[in-house]
Amino acid sequence: MALSVLARALPERMRDPLAASLRQSLVAPLVALQHDAELTRRAWLARDEVTLARDSATLRAMLTPVLQRENGELRQLLGMAQRLRWGFVPAEVLHGRNAGEDYTVMLSAGSRAGVQPFSPVVGNEGLVGMVKTVDPTMSIAIFSSHPDFRVSAMAADGSAFGIVAAHLGTGADRYLLELRGVPVRSSLKAGTVVWSSGFGGVYPRGIPIGTVIGEDRKPAEGWARTYLLRPAVVPASVDAVMILRRDQRPEGVEGVWVAPQSVDSAAKRIAGAVDSASRTSAPVLTTARRDSVPRRRKAAPVRPDTAVIRPDSALRRDSIRADTAQPAPP
Amino acid sequence: MNWSTGVRTALAFFILVVLHYTLRPVLGWRAEPDFLLIALLLVAIRIRPGSAAVLGLVLGLFADSVNLQAFGSAALAMSVVAFSASWLKAVFFADNMALNAFFFFAGKWLFNAMYLLAERRLGGGELVMQILVWSSLSAAITAIAGLASLLILRPILRTSLT
Numbered sequence: 451m452a453l454s455v456l457a458r459a460l461p462e463r464m465r466d467p468l469a470a471s472l473r474q475s476l477v478a479p480l481v482a483l484q485h486d487a488e489l490t491r492r493a494w495l496a497r498d499e500v501t502l503a504r505d506s507a508t509l510r511a512m513l514t515p516v517l518q519r520e521n522g523e524l525r526q527l528l529g530m531a532q533r534l535r536w537g538f539v540p541a542e543v544l545h546g547r548n549a550g551e552d553y554t555v556m557l558s559a560g561s562r563a564g565v566q567p568f569s570p571v572v573g574n575e576g577l578v579g580m581v582k583t584v585d586p587t588m589s590i591a592i593f594s595s596h597p598d599f600r601v602s603a604m605a606a607d608g609s610a611f612g613i614v615a616a617h618l619g620t621g622a623d624r625y626l627l628e629l630r631g632v633p634v635r636s637s638l639k640a641g642t643v644v645w646s647s648g649f650g651g652v653y654p655r656g657i658p659i660g661t662v663i664g665e666d667r668k669p670a671e672g673w674a675r676t677y678l679l680r681p682a683v684v685p686a687s688v689d690a691v692m693i694l695r696r697d698q699r700p701e702g703v704e705g706v707w708v709a710p711q712s713v714d715s716a717a718k719r720i721a722g723a724v725d726s727a728s729r730t731s732a733p734v735l736t737t738a739r740r741d742s743v744p745r746r747r748k749a750a751p752v753r754p755d756t757a758v759i760r761p762d763s764a765l766r767r768d769s770i771r772a773d774t775a776q777p778a779p780p
Numbered sequence: 781m782n783w784s785t786g787v788r789t790a791l792a793f794f795i796l797v798v799l800h801y802t803l804r805p806v807l808g809w810r811a812e813p814d815f816l817l818i819a820l821l822l823v824a825i826r827i828r829p830g831s832a833a834v835l836g837l838v839l840g841l842f843a844d845s846v847n848l849q850a851f852g853s854a855a856l857a858m859s860v861v862a863f864s865a866s867w868l869k870a871v872f873f874a875d876n877m878a879l880n881a882f883f884f885f886a887g888k889w890l891f892n893a894m895y896l897l898a899e900r901r902l903g904g905g906e907l908v909m910q911i912l913v914w915s916s917l918s919a920a921i922t923a924i925a926g927l928a929s930l931l932i933l934r935p936i937l938r939t940s941l942t
Contacts, residue, residue: 454858457841458852460851465851469851472845487802488805494806554849592849620906
């Protein structure tokens, strides 16, 4: 028991090698078993979904969005890989479900795949966390909600800079983040997306971290503001990630994730282009439509005994041939 | 414990440890059975308290090696639980189903409580919620899984549950 107390009190620099030696020797086959079991579970769940979808059209209709979402996520990840082009290692996430494993996670890629400590871990929606320790075949990462996590961040338009850290809330707020140290003169609106700034040398510039929910007013902070962020990625829902290699950092990852502002402006540009096209073509279309009416009238043979024009008719009289039109009976 | 019993107990222990890393992830429940603790308790009541504590330490370090944040917490909790189980084996030695279920429940609940306290991550209401609600739920499921394991492994352990 004294040994276990000693193990609890070990400093990090002594604890990590001990844990790593255990993971690489005695625990390695067990972790491999756990990995296979996780994959089996996912396959089983997927099989269940497919079976249910085959069994019932109603259920299929209900489950299609789930499958579509999963497909969409994988496609997004593939798309992200294409945009990144190089300098990343794909990995699967093995969630621990024990108490105390909310903020750490095992990844199915290690140093043999090129993963190094302090490598950023990203998902298709943004920053997930950072690799803490690396073994040959697996690595352990901390989520952005981990108490030790820090990343230099900025607003999308560069108007505010700060440090993002875990909010350390409880319950539903446990995954929230804080943007700390923002100068008082910089005010961020709710909904502003916060990105990694590239300062600090660990995280390349341009990874979405989260969205501003509001200001967290702390009386102790005089000249700085703290904002609460909703993380771009909810750690518990991540199944597949990309680990960015160190050689990717100098290049940055700007453009890999599309800024919401860009999306908005692109959408506005498209809408504007459609509107202007409509405006340009509207007179031409109206003229063409108006001209086509008499042409159609001319083209269609009208029987003299059936063509009747009412006095209140909206049709232009000059568009009707006089010899084919008869006044309506009173 | 003679040689034959030792081999059978080791086999049951090995099966339960493998189940912990295979069946548990497949189940994927929020409150999960802890086969590692069941294995530890099954062995602990068959060996001396000192040996049980060492076994708890080793198993705890196994569990801790993949959770750097709370390294040592599981080792400490498992050592205490294994030592207590071995020391109290006279009470629980009767092969009674209810007693065994309570034994597994108490072991898992004590483990979780000690782990959460040693980890020093949670506090206040969330700690109370974890200890009273989630730990109790997990302990109940572990107790059920423990009884099921005893029934299944009965040919190996040569126990009789009444």
